[in-house]
Amino acid sequence: xxxxxxxxxxxxxxxxxxxxxxxxxxxxxxxxxxxxxxxxxxxxxxxxxxxxxxxxxxxxxxxxxxxxxxxxxxxxxxxxxxxxxxxxxxxxxxxxxxxxxxxxxxxxxxxxxxxxxxxxxxxxxxxxxxxxxxxxxxxxxxxxxxxxxxxxxxxxxxxxxxxxxxxxxxxxxxxxxxxxxxxxxxxxxxxxxxxxxxxxxxxxxxxxxxxxxxxxxxxxxxxxxxxxxxxxxxxxxxxxxxxxxxxxxxxxxxxxxxxxxxxxxxxxxxxxxxxxxxxxxxxxxxxxxxxxxxxxxxxxxxxxxxxxxxxxxxxxxxxxxxxxxxxxxxxxxxxxxxxxxxxxxxxxxxxxxxxxxxxxxxxxxxxxxxxxxxxxxxxxxxxxxxxxxxxxxxxxxxxxxxxxxxxxxxxxxxxxxxxxxxxxxxxxxxxxxxxxxxxxxxxxxxxxxxxxxxxxxxxxxxxxx
Amino acid sequence: xxxxxxxxxxxxxxxxxxxxxxxxxxxxxxxxxxxxxxxxxxxxxxxxxxxxxxxxxxxxxxxxxxxxxxxxxxxxxxxxxxxxxxxxxxxxxxxxxxxxxxxxxxxxxxxxxxxxxxxxxxxxxxxxxxxxxxxxxxxxxxxxxxxxxxxxxxxxxxxxxxxxxxxxxxxxxxxxxxxxxxxxxxxxxxxxxxxxxxxxxxxxxxxxxxxxx
Numbered sequence: 001x002x003x004x005x006x007x008x009x010x011x012x013x014x015x016x017x018x019x020x021x022x023x024x025x026x027x028x029x030x031x032x033x034x035x036x037x038x039x040x041x042x043x044x045x046x047x048x049x050x051x052x053x054x055x056x057x058x059x060x061x062x063x064x065x066x067x068x069x070x071x072x073x074x075x076x077x078x079x080x081x082x083x084x085x086x087x088x089x090x091x092x093x094x095x096x097x098x099x100x101x102x103x104x105x106x107x108x109x110x111x112x113x114x115x116x117x118x119x120x121x122x123x124x125x126x127x128x129x130x131x132x133x134x135x136x137x138x139x140x141x142x143x144x145x146x147x148x149x150x151x152x153x154x155x156x157x158x159x160x161x162x163x164x165x166x167x168x169x170x171x172x173x174x175x176x177x178x179x180x181x182x183x184x185x186x187x188x189x190x191x192x193x194x195x196x197x198x199x200x201x202x203x204x205x206x207x208x209x210x211x212x213x214x215x216x217x218x219x220x221x222x223x224x225x226x227x228x229x230x231x232x233x234x235x236x237x238x239x240x241x242x243x244x245x246x247x248x249x250x251x252x253x254x255x256x257x258x259x260x261x262x263x264x265x266x267x268x269x270x271x272x273x274x275x276x277x278x279x280x281x282x283x284x285x286x287x288x289x290x291x292x293x294x295x296x297x298x299x300x301x302x303x304x305x306x307x308x309x310x311x312x313x314x315x316x317x318x319x320x321x322x323x324x325x326x327x328x329x330x331x332x333x334x335x336x337x338x339x340x341x342x343x344x345x346x347x348x349x350x351x352x353x354x355x356x357x358x359x360x361x362x363x364x365x366x367x368x369x370x371x372x373x374x375x376x377x378x379x380x381x382x383x384x385x386x387x388x389x390x391x392x393x394x395x396x397x398x399x400x401x402x403x404x405x406x407x408x409x410x411x412x413x414x415x416x417x418x419x420x421x422x423x424x425x426x427x428x429x430x431x432x433x434x435x436x437x438x439x440x441x442x443x444x445x446x447x448x449x450x451x452x453x454x455x456x457x458x459x460x461x462x463x464x465x
Numbered sequence: 466x467x468x469x470x471x472x473x474x475x476x477x478x479x480x481x482x483x484x485x486x487x488x489x490x491x492x493x494x495x496x497x498x499x500x501x502x503x504x505x506x507x508x509x510x511x512x513x514x515x516x517x518x519x520x521x522x523x524x525x526x527x528x529x530x531x532x533x534x535x536x537x538x539x540x541x542x543x544x545x546x547x548x549x550x551x552x553x554x555x556x557x558x559x560x561x562x563x564x565x566x567x568x569x570x571x572x573x574x575x576x577x578x579x580x581x582x583x584x585x586x587x588x589x590x591x592x593x594x595x596x597x598x599x600x601x602x603x604x605x606x607x608x609x610x611x612x613x614x615x616x617x618x619x620x621x622x623x624x625x626x627x628x629x630x631x632x633x634x635x636x637x638x639x640x641x642x643x644x645x646x647x648x649x650x651x652x653x654x655x656x657x658x659x660x661x662x663x664x665x666x667x668x669x670x671x672x673x674x675x676x677x678x
Contacts, residue, residue: 132471133471135471136471155510155511156510156541157541157544159544160544160545160546160547160548166651167548167651167656170478170548170656172478172513172528172530173528175513175528176513176515176526176528179513179514179515180515209513211514
């Protein structure tokens with residue numbers, strides 16, 4: 001992003017090119033401020049309009065602009081002449097107005113899109129006039145990376161909050177707004193912004209001005225760009241970070257204390273209110289110990305990552321919902337020792353073969369195992385005694401294509417078979433009838449009392465024989 | 466959300482200045498959050514806070530710039546004096562040096578603000594009366610000689626903190642009523658805002674504004 005205030009003397013403009021669009025000749029102006037460059041196209045009549053205002057308000061000499069021509073004004077030779085003339089004109093005016101940079105001129109050159117100072121002037125005006133309304137009506141406020149970067153840079157500038165006569169342009173209005181925003185959304189990009197050579201994701205931003213933020217949504221912004229995340233520890237309730245190439249949760253959760261010894265961390269670095277974390281679509285390979293700094297966590301979504309095992313998260317007493325879909329889980333051993341009072345687990349689209357590891361997750365109500373590699377219907381034996389389980393998905397597993405798959409699964413839940421909702425569907429009367437027949441057959445075959453008669457003391461260590 | 470916090474008719478700009486460690490950020494925090502910040506980090510450059518108060522039945526929003534006391538930030542903080550309607554000048558009653566520096570802070574303030582800026586002197590840390598290094602009488606005399614308002618306050622207990630911010634606002638409001646303060650001047654640090662919220666963007670007065678958007 002450019003900073004004209006600091007690079008006033010390393011700035012230039014030139015009319016580099018002319019092109020015909022819809023039979024209208026546009027002149028391409030290239031603006032350079034320091035290393036930043038962008039272009040903007042205007043037709044001759046735009047120059048005339050600008051010039052008239054500059055003459056009246058800013059004392060630009062009236063005869064400076066090349067004259068109008070009505071006929072034969074599209075010949076290549078004429079266009080080239082005019083381009084040169086406009087180039088001279090613009091350079092002249094730019095030099096003359098370099099110090100004052102009136103807003104009509106800065107807008108003509110698109111400074112309000114690419115320059116810190118001018119962008120913030122427009123933003124301040126917008127927030128002064130509309131900020132309160134936005135705070136009342138908007139669910140989430142979206143700042144562009146450009147805006148956030150400009151705020152960060154502006155903070156550091158030794159420059160009064162108001163430069164212009166009109167107080168609408170006061171930088172304070174922006175900070176005022178920021179300090180009241182509760183939900184913020186930031187979207188990154190690796191593509192050059194507009195006609196400039198600015199890549200948004202190269203810009204640094206700082207979350208310090210956001211003092212009451214409860215909800216933060218980041219999309220496609222690398223973590224390295226974002227500073228002062230730690231200042232949100234006391235206020236943040238919900239956090240989502242998507243497509244940001246995050247490799248470990250610690251990257252975000254520890255931020256400023258990332259390199260300190262874990263045992264020396266005090267209560268200060270705990271996320272006091274954070275209850276929802278969504279890190280879907282990143283490159284996370286481990287849910288690491290940093291998660292313990294989020295004691296109030298209720299929902300964790302790490303869908304579409306590279307996880308294959310879970311660390312011990314039993315310290316998260318309030319964790320209820322866990323989304324681990326689209327990862328690389330296969331074994332899931334002894335999960336009851338790792339997860340506490342969990343209610344809902346989504347493990348769809350993993351590589352799970354056996355359900356053994358879930359046999360003691362007694363609080364579980366919903367288990368999604370669709371699109372895994374479970375082949376044996378008897379695997380259900382491991383979970384058929386979970387007392388709260390009501391929703392089970394096994395669709396798109398090899399097992400789901402076997403004959404009588406539904407009744408074979410439902411049958412294993414014995415007396416609770418009417419309560420189970422398998423693959424979004426409760427068992428029909430017909431399926432229940434068939435299940436009961438199957439169950440009778442099983443009893444005969446195994447010579448055992450049906451478990452629904454002893455379901456009051458259903459044993460936890462039930463093993464298929 | 467109720468429309469309450471968005472209905473205000475004036476914006477006043479404040480600046481808080483004073484030596485390092487006198488408790489400027491804590492005063493701001495106490496005023497905006499009504500809490501004492503125990504281990505407050507050094508302010509880097511400037512900080513910002515806001516709160517809506519009521520003076521004579523008028524809702525007023527205070528936009529407060531809290532500056533860094535460290536000498537190395539002096540260049541940055543100086544640029545924030547301009548356009549301040551109120552300046553809170555803080556010293557620490559337990560450290561004489563912070564009191565001795567007041568005259569230099571006052572010079573800065575007088576030079577960089579406009580004549581109508583209300584300057585309020587705050588002797589902070591009044592809860593530490595046992596370690597007092599500057600007497601109330603002495604500071605009071607200094608304030609009177611220089612035409613400043615003065616109070617001893619404590620960011621820790623919250624004593625007199627509200628009063629300092631409110632009294633400053635009252636004085637500014639008084640200046641507006643008297644016509645001593647010109648609302649239209651950019652340096653006044655006061656903005657009048659019609660109470661109707663949700664005004665469309667097209668409405669702003671075009672005066673002094675030649676932007677084409």
